Amino acid sequence: MKIILTFAMVIGSASAQTLVQPVRPVPGANQDYLLGSDDQLKIWALGFEDELKDKTIRVEPSGDIDLPAIGRVKAAGLTTAQLEAELSERMKRVVRQPQVSVEIADYGSQPVSVLGAINQGGIQQLKGRRTLAEVLSSAGGIRPDAGPTIRITREMDMGPIPLSNAVTDPSGRYSTAEVKVADILGARTPAENILIRPHDVIAIAPGDSISVIGAVQKPGPFPMNTRSNVTVLEALAMAGGYGPQPQPQNAKILRLTPGSPDRKEIAVDLRKITAGKSEDVTLRANDILLVPTSMPKRAAVKVGEAALAAAVGFAVWHGF
Incomplete structure (x- = not known):
């Protein structure tokens, strides 16, 4: 009879330990995190399993949470461990040995x-x-x-x-x-x-950027990052070099003019610059380097308009 009672006590103790095992905290949760309004909590409490099952408790703007049989409890400004201790103290009114676990289901207060x-x-x-x-x-x-x-x-x-x-x-x-x-x-x-x-x-x-459009391999905007300046040859290299049927001798820099919606055109002869017969030209932030093409006018206009729109749109957005 003694053996049977002892075995029953062991089984009962193991079952109790399984029953009151707290919910695991959120992986990576900060144990020093102070709760605040709009944080979402998952709360498990011995004797209140049914009332709290599958429920997410939101910390209200007042900083309180509202729990069945306990009422309103101040949660804002407490860690999860401190809230567990507060809830355990409150639950002593209805449960002899309260067991409580609080985890953060979602953050919303910071x-x-x-x-x-x-x-x-x-x-x-x-x-x-x-x-x-x-x-x-x-x-x-x-x-x-x-x-x-x-x-x-x-x-x-x-x-x-x-x-x-x-x-x-x-x-x-x-x-x-x-x-x-x-x-x-x-x-x-x-x-x-x-x-x-x-x-x-x-x-x-x-950051600042320049754009290359027209008869190049990769037309588009290019960030200057931390560089204070970019030359036309460097910009041409960024764009992958010439595309089909280029006219490098007729290249232009399209530059913003203060107080005007129009861009000023500056002629550059890329052929001479490449050959070392003219000095490389430094581009300014938001400049557009246009390399014309000798392809049929209608196709060139379509390509140019699309590339220019993309470049200008990028430059406008970079006025952030």
Whole structure:
């Protein structure tokens, strides 16, 4: 009889351990993450399995969650472990030995905007402590056509940005600072890889570009990246060289004129430049190099219009 009772106690203990085993936390969840409004929670509690099964509990704008038999509980500002302890304390009124597990099903309380020359721009959730480099990485990384600087804007409620070049706007509501893309990507200045705060706006302006259209192999826009200038021969190389039936002696640079919607035409003889009989010409940002073609006029017009539209559209968008 003693053996049977002992065996029953062992089985009962094992069953109890299986019953109260907490739900596993979300992989990679930050244990120091402070809950906030719009976070989505999965809560398991012994004695409340049916009431909480398949339910996602949203942290309300007030910071509270509303649970059956317990009522409203303040969740904002607590970690999941702290919320578990608070819920366990509340449940002692109805359960002798409460067992509670809280996991984050989805993040929603710490949005950050990542804009501009980024592969997956939009709203990112911080999910705890994240540096600038980590946020940029989670947004797919910086595009090759990015400009040289990253601008960070922060609400002053979160405190000023801890960088020496940070300035406060005239309204006193925002702090703004810039860091160099190269410094972040190359980890040259660790102090500039600051912690990002909720509601920060990170903007990476696209860099300057030039375009090559007409009788070339790969017409289109080409980012200048960190280069201060590009020559016509370098631009021609970017475009893969000449295409069918080129007229290099009649090439033109189409350059924006300040205060005018029209572009100024600058004649360049690529044939002489290639032969070393004329000096190479430096292009400016947003210049368009046009290499005419000797193909029939109708076909040339169609190709030229399509290439010019693409180049101008790219240049306009890069006025970001």
